[in-house]
Amino acid sequence: MSHQFAEIMFTEDVKSAQEEYGSRERLERFTSMAGPNDALGEREAAFIAQRDSFYLATVNKDGWPYVQHRGGPPGFLRVLGSQRMAYPDFRGNTQLVSVGNLSSNDRVSLILMDYPNRRRLKVLGHMRVENAYAVPEEDLTAVALPGYTAQVERVVYIDVAAFDWNCPQYITQRYTESEWAEIEASSHGEQS
Ligand SMILES: Cc1cc2nc3c(=O)[nH]c(=O)nc-3n(C[C@H](O)[C@H](O)[C@H](O)COP(=O)(O)O)c2cc1C
Structure with missing residues (x-):
């Protein structure tokens, strides 16, 4: 079974855009080889x-x-x-x-x-x-x-x-207060 996310999301409109901007072939290979991700x-x-x-x-x-x-x-x-x-x-x-x-x-x-x-x-x-x-x-x-x-x-x-x-x-690393506290605690542990 091909990649279900691509099956659903790559509509005819999307495929036309991929065609126009030159990525269609690569993405078709991805769709048929990866997955099924369902x-x-x-x-x-x-x-x-x-x-x-x-x-x-x-x-x-x-x-x-x-x-x-x-x-x-x-x-x-x-x-x-x-x-x-x-x-x-x-x-x-x-x-x-x-x-x-x-x-x-x-x-x-x-x-x-x-x-x-x-x-x-x-x-x-x-x-x-x-x-x-x-x-x-x-x-x-x-x-x-x-x-x-x-x-x-x-x-x-x-x-x-x-x-x-x-x-x-492009995902900037961000931490919640508790995640940051854990990092600080473990780095203090390493130093002592
Ligand atoms: C008593 C009460 C509890 C709520 N608990 C939450 C919560 O746990 N998480 C959350 O994101 N929004 C919570 N909300 C806010 C909204 O219910 C929630 O954003 C909801 O998804 C909005 O629904 P809608 O997208 O169908 O308009 C709560 C609101 C009330 C009144």
């Missing part, structure tokens, strides 16, 4: 388990893309299987743009960043939202965030269609 493996699951945020693009009824930032404790985007992820949406979210957009288009795009290691993962999928009372107990347990008092009102499922790792160029 199911998360151990590497992707481990990467996702460490992320404390991701960007989520949905598409509205009029074709406008909408990008939302989601944050939480590391691993709050749970990998439930090689082709399924889920996260909680809480009571009190009144805007519901991402949630509402799914009614006419369930296609989503995620980008997950690892700034310290200059890595990024893109995921394409189909998203659906279920009321918390209607989902299996094990899924509710899986998405529950320890120490969170907010009530999980919805569980958001993402069925993975394809993923792609991107090149590290």
Whole structure:
């Protein structure tokens, strides 16, 4: 099977642009040789388990893309299987743009960043939202965030269609306070 991310993303319009700017042949070779990248493996699951945020693009009824930032404790985007992820949406979210957009288009795009290691993962999928009372107990347990008092009102499922790792160029290294504290602590340890 060819590379599913490219299969989905290289539409006729994209292929025409590649043709025009001279990259079509190289990318066709990549599409047919790499992949399939249609199911998360151990590497992707481990990467996702460490992320404390991701960007989520949905598409509205009029074709406008909408990008939302989601944050939480590391691993709050749970990998439930090689082709399924889920996260909680809480009571009190009144805007519901991402949630509402799914009614006419369930296609989503995620980008997950690892700034310290200059890595990024893109995921394409189909998203659906279920009321918390209607989902299996094990899924509710899986998405529950320890120490969170907010009530999980919805569980958001993402069925993975394809993923792609991107090149590290142009990713500036950035650290959270706790990542930086760890680095400092280990460098002090080395000095003593
Ligand atoms: C009680 C409560 C808890 C929330 N928790 C989170 C959270 O953990 N992470 C987050 O990114 N946004 C959180 N939000 C903000 C929005 O609910 C969140 O950005 C949501 O994705 C917006 O949904 P939409 O994209 O469908 O409009 C919270 C909001 C409320 C009211």
